[in-house]
Structure formats: C-alpha cells, structure tokens
Amino acid sequence: MSAHKGGKQTWSFPNSIRQLLRTPVKTFFFFVLLALAVAFFLLGYNLWFIAVNNVSLIDKNFTTIGTVEQKPISVGRGPEIYLGESKYGPLIDMENYTRYGEPIPVSVLDFEGAGYIVKPERRPVYIACHPDYVVTNDPADYKLLNEMIQIIEFEPLEDGVTTNPIRVKVKKVLSGKLDADEITLFHLFYDTPWMLYKGKTYITCLEPGPEVSYNEYGYMPLIVTQSSQYTKNGVRIPDALPVSEPWDEVTENFYETPRGKRWLAVIEGFERIKHAIPVVPVDATKLLVAFHSGDAKIIEGRDITPEEYENGEKVCLVDKTFAAYNRLNVGDELRLPLYYADYYRSSSMLFDDPIPFIWYKMVNAQGEGYPAFEDSVYRIVGIFYAPRHNYITNYQMGFNSVVIPRKSVKNSDENNIIGMDHMMGYNTSFQIPNGHIQEYLSKWEALGITDLNIVFYDNGYSRIKDGLEAMKKTAVILFVVGIAATLLVIVLFCHLFISKQKKRTAIERSLGMNKRLCAVSLLAGLMLVVIAAYIFGSFTGYLLTDIIARQRPLDSHESFDMSFSNWRATADTKVMMSVSMEGIWRGALISASVIPVTMLYALVSIAMNLRHEPLQLLGEKNE
Secondary structure, eight states: OHHHHHHHHHHHHHHHHHHHHTSHHHHHHHHHHHHHHHHHHHHHHHHHHHHHHHHHHHHHHOOEEEEEEEOOSEEEEEEEEEOOSSSSOOEEEEEEEEEOOSOOOGGGGOOTTOOOSEEEEEOOEEEEEOTTOOOOSOHHHHHHHHHHOEEEEEEESSOEETTSOEEEEEEEEEESOOOOSEEEEOOOSOSSOOEEOTTOOEEEEEEEEEEEETTEEEEEEEOOSSOOOBOTTSOBOOOSSOOOSSEEEOOTTGGGSHHHHHHHHHHHHHHHGGGEEEEEEESSGGGSHHHHTTSSEEEEEOOOOHHHHHHTOSEEEEEHHHHHHTTOOTTOEEEEEEEEEEESSOHHHHTSSSSOOOTTOSBOTTSOBOOOSEEEEEEEEEEEEOOOOSSOOTTSOOTTOEEEEGGGOOSOOTTOEEEEOSOOTTTEEEEEOTTOHHHHHHHHHHTTOOSEEEEEEOTTHHHHHHHHHHHHHHHHHHHHHHHHHHHHHHHHHHHHHTGGGHHHHHHHHHTTOOHHHHHHHHHHHHHHHHHHHHHHHHHHHHHHHHHHHTTSTTOTTOOEEOTTOTTOOOSSOEEOOOOOOTTTHHHHHHHTTHHHHHHHHHHHHHHHHHTSOHHHHHHSOOO
C-alpha cells in the first residue's frame, strides 16, 4: 500500500509537467508574458530607486554658488601709449576702458528669504612674505625680476628735458641688476616735462623700454614711492608726502629724509616680494570657482571642514608646486606672515607668475613699509593641484596659493589694504541650497536692484535633477504597468491552468489521488513556469535598467554642454557624473514577490476547484 501511495506521489509532479506540455502555446505565452511583466515591474522599481538614490547623492556632492559683480555704467575706448618697435618713439593704440559708479556694499545681498548656506563674502587676497619661502625652482624668474625692476642712482651726462631721451651714467644699483655703465632714459608715461641737470645725482626705479640701438634697450622711470593705501570703505588715503615725479635728487643725508626713507622702504619691499605667496581667506573651499568647477583639486590630505571654517582653525590648503618647492607635506606647519591685503585683484592676477609685480604697492600713506598685520603658524591639512593654463583668468588660483579659513585671521587688515574696487565675480560669492536658483532670483528681482550681475554655478545640478525627475516619472509609469500586467497574467493563467482544470482534477481524484496530491499536480508545473519566468524577467529587467540608466544625463561616458543653460550652470560647461546603481539588488527581491503572490492566488483557485465532488464534475456537460 505504501508503495502504491509512493507511486501516486511521484506520479503527480510528472503529470503536472505533461499537462503543461500538452498546451505548449499557452505555456509559452504564459512564460513570455509573465517574464515581460516582471521585467517591466523590476525596471520601473529600479529606475525609481536609482532616481531617488541619485537625487540624494547629487545633493550631497553638488553645491550651488553664486558670484556677484557690479555692472559698469559705461564702456568705451581711449588712447593708450605703448612700446613699439621704433628706435625711440612710442606708438599709439586704442584700449577698452570701463567706468563704474559708486561701490555697492555686499550688505545689499543680505535680504529676507535668500536662504544662504554660506552668506555673501567679499574676500581679499592676502600676500604672505617670508625669506625662507622658495617660490620657484627656475633662476630665470629671479633674474627676470632683477632685470625688470631696478632702483639706481644716476647722473645725467648733460642737461636735458625729460620729454626727450636722456643719456645718463649709472652710479649705483640699489635693487635689481643692471650691467651697464650708461643707459638711455625715456619719458613715456608722464605728460609733465622735467629738467635733469648734469652733475646732480638722482634716484629712480627703471623698467626696460624701447630699443635704442642693436641689442641695446632704453629704460623708463617709474613712480614707485607714492602710496596706494585704502580704507576698509574703499577710500584712498591721501598720501602724507605727495609724489609727482619718478625720481628724487640724492643729496647729503638724503636717506635720512622722509623721501629717502620712502626709497629705502621700497627697496626693502622689493626684496620682500621675491619670497611672496598669495593667501586666499574664504568661508568654504567651494566658494572659489576654481575648486567648485573642479579645475583645482585636492590630491593629498583632505579639505578644510565646515567646523574648521566656522571656528577659524589655523589650518590650510597648499598648492602642490609650492609644497614641492618647500618640501611640505600634509601635517606640516607653515608660517604665514601677512603683509598686504588686496580687495580688488584675484590671486591669479597678482601672481600670474611665481614672483608678483606689485612694485607700486610698497609703502603706506605715511611713506613706510607695511608691517605684517598677522603672523601665525598654520597646519597643512591638504595639498591641491591647480593646472597652469595658457590663458590666465581671474577665477584661477595664483601661483603658490594657500587657502585658509577667513575667520582664522584674528587681526584686522584695515591698515594694510593696497587695493580696493567694486565687487567682482572672482572675489564675491555665496552658497545657496541646490535647486533654489529660480526661487533666489525671484526674490532678488523683487528688490529692484539692477546694478549687480549674479551668475550661478551648480556644475549642472539643475540639468541632472531634471533628468532624474523625468526618470522618476517614467519609472512610476513602468512600475504601475508592471504590477498591473503581472497581476493580470497571474489571474489569467491561474484561470487557464487551474480554474478550468476541474475535470482533470476530478479524474485524478477518481484514480485515487487525495486533495493534497491533486493540489501538487495543479501547482507544480505552474510554479515551475513562474519561477523560470521570474528568473528570466529579472535578468531582462536588470539589463534594461543598465541600458536605460546609461542613457540618462548622469552617464560618465557622456557630457552635456551647459553653455546655454538658463542658469549658466557650470564654469566648465561639461557635466559628467557616474550613475550610481548601488542597491538595485533590492528590486530583484521585491520582484520575487511574484512567486508567493502567484502561489497564494493559485492555492485559492485550487481550493475553489477542490470544493466540488469528482462524480458531480464528471457528470457535468463538457465545457
């Protein structure tokens, strides 16, 4: 009897398979339709999950900054005297010029509803100087500075008016390098004629000028002893000893006089800037467009943390080249004596070469050299790389730059300001939440202020967010369609393979099979097809997910030109971000719910089927 029962038990499963094979077309369509439904179900869920996951990802990894620049009130063209190739005379060319109105304070940007993450800041560039700084490994850079700027004492070989070239004798070189006993002076930059007398000694600062004869160049005198000191409010401080001439007569005890002391301060300043670097104080690294766009990247160590910025910690980021020149590593200390503060020029404008040419900034309004207003030791937490481009822009990082927290500078720079002008895009910026550009602009335009130009940089966040939102909408549609199709396929084929198999069940029960074995006979083949369809559908859904996701605007193999974006969204204009598919395995688990759902519905159908008595079913008219 047991063997007989065992035979019935083993017979039920093959019988279920044979029943499916008797209707191959029906079984095939069941497999295909269920696999497609599962594929769409899984595709919809995966795309929705990817979109939601990547929205969170870009919110963490993208930042939106705005730069502010005061608009000029007029732009025109005017004459400029420049050095031509003629033997003596200068040539005339035309140069663009820009005029601005009264400087607008940064406080106008602090309006209700702005929602700043980092409030607008107008940052200076500080200049740190220390004799131990190695700013270049090329002796030609120092040679160039020594040849470009020379302070000499000279004596005219004859009386002459400065409107004409004057031949002079070099008596002493006080700064720079000049290998000549006699040179020719040209008076190209000044309209006022002055008289120089033979037998008198003068001091001046020279810059190489036009060609005098074959392989010999003349020199132009420069005014370098006047002050360009400003107040914090942008007002130029009157010079205590106005300077109108590019030279002074050297008399006995000259260097003990106020003018003589000015020249000594200038000479000291020239020596100081041979070992100068730009220091950029900021409230967040990504407020600097070079870092925000990815042009400058941290390659060793880490970024300065928000807490370090907020607390004004003595930490810094150092340019890779400067670190290499000075054998600095992450964790080392760097002393930063800050001598000058420039609220007008960018670090790349001041330091487009390793050695800056700020020769006209050496003395304050009292005719004295600037003392360091801050002298602190900083710990290097990161080293960054900023490539040197052929075309220098104000948004790039200057040579040998150092980035520090703005709040780490405890002392005021108000007595060391050597440059002040209007808000410019490279020195005034702020940060707002991602996706809030339109909201910000609406509130800003409501203020009616039209003299400022605000440009936003979000590295393509707006474009990517729109792509993700479109992906989410598509995903929801696919997900709903997938669920509906899956349920319909399950209902349809349970009806065909179970509900319409009442007569088959009656025959099996008449042959001695109990209800449990009949349930196995009906269910086994069906579930085999369901499991196979699930596996195939899941694999297909994963492949479709990969293909479709790679076509969205996150792909690392595709870039999008944002030049004409409504937001002017990125400095680089190329948006590149790798799509994150982390965690989509959850979709396979969720789509696996088709197996228990089918089994549950099938068991209900089987229960309904087994309610009828076999003799009653066999006696009914064939359907």
